[in-house]
Amino acid sequence: MTYCVGMLVDRGLVLMSDTRTNSGVDNISVFRKMFTWQVPGERIITLLTAGNLASTQSVVSLLEERTKAPEERDNTLLTSPTMFQVASEIGSLLREIIATRQEANGIRGRDRFTASIIVAGQIRGMEPRLFLIYPEGNFIEAGRDTPFFQIGETKYGRPIIIRGYDPTMSLEDAAKLLMVSFDSTLKANLSVGLPLDLMVIERDTFEAGHERRIAHDDSYFQAISSSWGDALKEAFHSLPDYSFYQGD
């Protein structure tokens, strides 16, 4: 399994992914699920991937190949004029890869491969944008009403994002919120695992603002993880006490 979140705030984009892949509990590995391309000062684009690893790696490898072949006619990531076109192109690629593999294996219905991709970024002259691409190749865009996307093991870490999100929050606070959301997920589900990758894209900078791999020995993440338990308990006790006799 996987857990990735892409979040849009007024000041930019904050993205986080775990790195665990598993095929059964006795076959776990570390794979990067966050990939960034940039033309400094002009554009930065980050992908977060979940689902069938062979499919998402194929998408990323093809995109990567294209960035390295300057004569390649549809060098999507580096030349597309809009983020919408980037998302659209990645969607086609994902759909095609899944479809080809399924047809080759005669796979249908519920056994189909599945994968989804979060695409985030900003191109000069335009707003930061955040998309969620489905295995069918179509996609949706985040906005004021739904300012974040989660993929993979999304449920454990959702309540805290719903409660903690604020569009005006600082990028540091947004990163902290994602750490708490990931910590809640890590505590409850073995299929999501450290290290985590964090990427912060500050609005109108067109470059990676802050990039970090959070490993087991990361002292800040450890502090969040250990103090969140106490903070939650305090929050819990700050709520009005329940009495069996009230209102009866």
Add this chain to the structure above:
Amino acid sequence: MTYCVGMLVDRGLVLMSDTRTNSGVDNISVFRKMFTWQVPGERIITLLTAGNLASTQSVVSLLEERTKAPEERDNTLLTSPTMFQVASEIGSLLREIIATRQEANGIRGRDRFTASIIVAGQIRGMEPRLFLIYPEGNFIEAGRDTPFFQIGETKYGRPIIIRGYDPTMSLEDAAKLLMVSFDSTLKANLSVGLPLDLMVIERDTFEAGHERRIAHDDSYFQAISSSWGDALKEAFHSLPDYSFYQGD
């Protein structure tokens, strides 16, 4: 979907269930998923059900029928000498009902009906006990290491129980903790809905200690729901701030 939790603390058992059933989002209904039988002063047994509603209602109806027929030879709920035997009997009943229905419909593999039941209670002379019964009819028992069971839509509300649970907590606090867990789930998932049913079984009383239906207009639940958002935000801000420059 459904969300039910059974929790064992030193002072007894606390149980909560929602009441929403849905078959698609345009066909939702309210059904009770919590059922209690008692012989005051001697035993109290509560069931929480999740999964295929026709199957769990069958189990409950059969159990109920048997309590009303004094000549019925295996009047499990009211005469079984131990909670283990109660769980075992309910397990057989559940397995049988599911198997019969599947065979009659030629259903196999992943399309099978599924349902699970939490059984909680205490019989005089013995400890309070808590079981989780699987559709296969077998079951597990809660203990010190895993003192609570969740069924249905379990993930959203799990992190707060993991963080907030303490075996020495009062029954009032245990009820409050379940309300927070349900509130987190209700906020994130439409398939879990009010009203909620709460049952508190105080150790060695052998009767329903506190029973309550929490409806939309329940002022305590409203207070929890509205103050939990603020309490969480405060907890979040009490954590050490993240800085992009630390440790770099």
